[in-house]
Amino acid sequence: MQQPGRAAEIKAIGIGKSFGSFRALDNLSLNIGRGEFLTLLGPSGSGKTTFLMILAGFVQPTEGKLFSDGTDITDRPAEQRAAGMVFQGYALFPHMSVEANIAFPLKVRKKSAADIKKRVGEMIERVGLIGHEKKLPSQLSGGQQQRVALARALVFEPGVLLLDEPFSALDKSLRGQMQAEMKRLHQETGTTFVFVTHDQSEALALSSRVAIFNHGKLLQVGAPDEVYDRPDNRFVAEFLGEINMLPLKGVKPADNGSTGLCEDRAVNMHCKAEKVRGDAILAIRPEHMSIAREAAAGENGIAATAIASTYLGAATKLDLTTRQGAKVTVSVPNEVAAAALSKGNSVWLTWPAEKGFLLPDGGQ
Amino acid sequence: MRGVLSDRMGAALLMAPLLLFLILAYAWPFLGVVKWSFTLPTPGLGQYQALLTDDLVQSVFIRTLRIAAIVTVVSVAAAYAITVVWVRGSPAQRLIAEFCILVPFWISVLTRAFGWVALLSNRGLINTWLQSIGFISEPLTLVRNEFGVVVGMTHFLIPFAVFPLASAMRSLDDRVLLAARGLGSSRMRTFWTVFVPMTRSGIIGSALIVFVFSLGFFVTPAILGGGRSVMIAELIYLRIFQSPDWGLGAAISVVLVLFVGALMALLFRYVKPKQLI
Structure with missing residues (x-):
């Protein structure tokens, strides 16, 4: 976090923080790579902001060590x-x-007036605030204030940029625009970005890696597709998006993955049954399931009855119940949903073996 | 009440006794004073002309402004320090600061003025102590001059200076201070370049309220000035009750009220009335 112009590499080892009897953060170890865009994701009170504040130095950890470039x-x-x-x-x-806001960190560092003028000018241009130099923050829109905040935080070329829910006050269209802008700034500056949000779609869209927090614990870290497609536990699976959970019996390793019984029908998964044996939960994202007349032998499938649909424009969300009463939601083309509903009786839900994954039975 | 009286009617009724009292006991008699200033001893603008030429009146006016200015600077600076502790200190520090701010409120202005006399007079605590340790040989003149007046008035006015400052400091967003530190600014620099400028409205409100109060001070200058450091209010008293010159006394009063009124108008441009409590 020191040498300007160079992305920092951060290593957290066994970081913990207690506020009185409240455990805000528990035994967190995490490496943040040089130039990485890491998102800390979790519900409020999960410890993600506490960790960011510890990285910034505003909060002192109760235990653990923090290293920057060693x-x-x-x-x-x-x-x-x-x-x-x-x-x-x-x-x-x-x-x-x-102008003065953006110049502040440079003045603190006692840069020459000419240097400050040059760098502030470049930064104002880079974030698109030309013509607003002399205005006060109160005279700017939310999006413009956001740009000033970004410019002020980047102008002194820090090794790492920390962002605490920066878009939470912006409306949806502006949010998208600012997200794109931030991604561009990340590429241009090459600085390490650590970004806090509780919005999972924002996390998946922006980051090179996502760290998911709950109740003060770091649950999983990985690339967006990794955590979305292969969550380690139920909380991560549910927090990242809608997911169907089906009870699975007799789970055991098989060639090329694992196998188990889903409502008395054998199903296959590509993932290994390392952590789970016997009873488990089979989790499948709604967009990975399709509706079929019947499932071929050897194909993953389960019989279900469509009960309700929600029209979403591009697709329809269809709610179904399986024979043993499990609730399933799928996202399918509009006409498929209409056909399934009009039949009134059984359809088959199918999914590719690589899209189903195993979670331990019960809770986390 | 609701349904019988509208809210506005209710508010008007609740305020009526106070308004009536202010009109009868304050506004109406003041109109009488205004009338005297134009009619005594002879009708005309003579008293206001005299104000412009009378050396004594002018020197008292200048002294009053000078004392008020010094008291304002000292009070606001002292109040600023104590308010920082009161608003941003640890719980124990807050308690001590609150005690220091509120206790003076419970002691009458007269008691406090005599208290300062006991401390500051030639044979008072401070002089006898300084002499006993051999620091000085002759007593210092600490009362019956402007110094004593400034000390007494400052002591009285600090609590009034605290409230507008506290209100400004409480409404300040902590994250802005964190942001300054995160950008590399030391605590000291953050205080002077971010914290102080952000409490500007509180400083202005605090300074104006102390200044306005100082202009009309009577008891403290009368006791601690010992007749040698006469301020405007005391001069009015002397003109009305000692050397009956009601017309001139009335004219000084009118000028003082107009001046204070103008300052109050300025004050309320910067601070909302509720910030002063």
Whole structure:
């Protein structure tokens, strides 16, 4: 988090934080690679913001160590770490112009007036704020304030940029625009980005890796498709999007993955049955299931009855019940949904073996 | 009440006794004072002309402005420090600060003025102590001059300066201070370049309220000034009750009220009334 112009590599080892008897963060170990775009994802109170504040140096961990490029920075105060930070609500200096806000970190570093002028000018151009230099934050729109906050946090070329739910106050269309802009800034600067959000689609869209938090614990870290398609546990599976869970019996390893009984029919999974044996849960995303007249021998399938549909425009969400009463939701083309509903009786739900994954039975 | 009286009617009725009292006890008699200033001893603008030429009146006006300005600077600076502790300190620090701010409120202005006399007079605590440790040989003149007046008034006015400052500091977003530190600014620099400018409205409100109060001070300057450091309010008293010159006393009063009124108008441009409590 020091040498300007160079992305930092951060290593957290066994970080924990207690506020009185409340355990905000528990035994967290995580490596953040140079130039990576890491998202910390979780519901409120999951510990993701506490971890960000520990990275920034605003919160002192109760235990554990933090390294930046191999240097122990656990006890280093925030002003000496100089990670760029964008706060929720932006936290711009209300009494300073756009220009003065962006110049602030450079003035603190005692850069020459000419250097400050040049770098502030470049940054203003880069975030598209030309013509707004002399305005006060209160005279700007939410999106423009966001850009000032980004410019101010990046102008001194920090090794890492920390972002605390920066888009939560923006409306949906502006959010999309700012997300694209942030991705561009990440590519242009090459800096390590650590981004906090509770919005799973934002996390999946932006990051090179996602770290999912719940109740102060880091549950899983991985590339977006990795955590979405192969979650380690039920919380991650459910938090990242809608998911169907079917009870599975007699799970055991098989050639090329594992096998088990789903409502008395044998099904195959490509994933290994390492962590689970016997009873387990088979999880499948709604968009990975399709409706068929019947399932061929050897194909994964389960019989179900369509009970309701929700028209979503591009597709229809169809709710079904299996013979043994499990509820399943699928996302299918509109005409397929209509056909399934009009039949009134049994259809088959099928899915490819690589799209179903195993979760331990019950809870996490 | 609801359904019988509209909210506005209810509010008007609740305020009526106070308004009536202010009109009868304050506005109406003041109109009488305005009338005197134009009619005594002879009708005309003579008293206002005298104000412009009378050396004594002018020197008292200048002294009043000077004392008020010094008291304002000292009070606001001291209040700022104590308010920072009161609003942002640890729970124990807050309690101590609150105690220091509120206790003076419970002691009468007269008691406090005499208290300062006991501390500051030639044979008072401070002089006898300084002499006993051999720091000075002759007592310092600490009362019956402007110094004593400034000390007494500052002590009285600090709590009033605290409230607008506290209100400004409480409404400040903590994340802005964190942002400054995160961007590399030391605590000291953050205080001077971010915290202080962001409490500007509180400083202005606090300074104006202290200044306005100082202009009309009577008891403290009368006791701690000992007749040698006469301020405007005391001069009005002397003109009305000692050297009966009601017309001039009335004219000074009118000028003072207009001046204070203008300052109050300025005050409410920067601070909402509820921030002053």
